[in-house]
Amino acid sequence: MMRFDEQVAVVTGAGAGLGRAYAIALAERGARLAIIDSGSGDSRCQSYAGAGLNKTARTLAELGADCLSFQLDVTDSQALKSAIETVLKRWGRIDIAINNAGIHTPVSFDSLSFEQWQRQLDVDLNGSFHLTKLVWPQMKRQNYGRIVMTAGASGLYGDMHETPYSTSKMALVGLVNSLAKEGRDYNISVNTLVPEALTAMTAHHLSPLVKPLFSTSSVNATLLYLCSSTACSGQHLLAAAGSVSHGMFVEFQPLRIVEDGCKPEVIAQRWDELYRAQPCHFHESGEEQVTAWARRSAAEHHVDIE
Structure with missing residues (x-):
């Protein structure tokens, strides 16, 4: 059984919803918890910066978990x-x-x-940056760390009336892509979790027919894997309704056009040929993508770049 005894986990947004579920799941497997939320209430955990996190703190205390509770805004x-x-x-x-x-x-x-736009970025993106920046040096010193960013399906694919949310969530995907590379030599895994479960935040856009399907089971299981010593790194996992999948950005087969003939009219004319052309190519880094572009062109111009 995967355990987290003696390990310390910091969970933001732990006052309700998935944050609460994550904290409980980790506590049940032996972790010490530092729970953070901007809400208020009574707490049976030792509390700093306010009364904070009553419901989650009481549950953790009942589980016998060693925990600290902090009422604060992650933008602070x-x-x-x-x-x-x-x-x-x-x-x-x-x-x-x-x-x-x-x-x-x-x-x-x-x-x-702009105030709404900025608030979304401050909480979702900058809040994640602040916490990660604070724990990063310690994780490097101890040569171990597991960091999870919470993204959203709207960030990956877009949705109506979701521009600030989509932007902040997709930015976290980019943060994971690069930060995971910096953490590799220090045994720090950085990943994205794209969850969907029935919570107060999601209840209004899940139909009554499917609500029972969206328990926290697959989301919790994926989260615990990403927190474990066997976790992958630099990856993006989607979890909901009993489903766990791996997502990534891929490049479809490129359409090679002679430079002198590469005009916008040609692209428009050949769009159906270009759109989702097979096979797909995965690149480990932006540098690898640039190298792929160079190799394609070099071959046509008889330039040896090896």
Whole structure:
């Protein structure tokens, strides 16, 4: 059985929904928890910066988990820094960081204000940056770390009235792609989880017919795998309704056009040929993509780049 005994996990947005489910799942498998949320309430955990996280804290206490509770907004980098310092003073390490805090307010682009746009980025993207930046040095020192970013299907594919949400979530995918490479030599795995489960945030757009299908089971299982010593890194996992899948960005077979003949009219004329042309190609990095472009052109121009 996968266990997390003596490991320390920090979970943001832990007051409700999936953040609460993640904290409980980790506690049931022996982890020590530092739970963070901007909500308020009574707490049976030792609490800092407010009363905070009553429901989750009580459940963790009933499970016998060692935990700390922090009521703060993840956009407040100084408050977050103080919380992480407290965690390190208490336990001396941080093994797992789950960036789950997020907001979701559908709005048409016509009605979207810059303040709404900025708030979405501040919570979802910058909040994840702040926590990750704080735990990164400690994880490097201990030569171990597991970091999970919470993305969303709308970020991968887009949806109506979701431009700020989609933007912030897709930005996290880019963060994972590059940060995982920096963590490789320090045994720090960084991954994206794209979850969907029945919570207060999602209840309004799941039909009554399918709501029972969206339990937290597959989401929790995927999250626990990403927190484990056997976790992959630099990957994007989608989990919902009993399904777990692996997603990535791929390049379809390129359409080679002689440079002098490469005009917008040609692309328009050959779009059906270009769109989703097989086979697909996966590139490990942006540099690898650039190399692929160079090799294609070099071969046609009889240039040896090997």
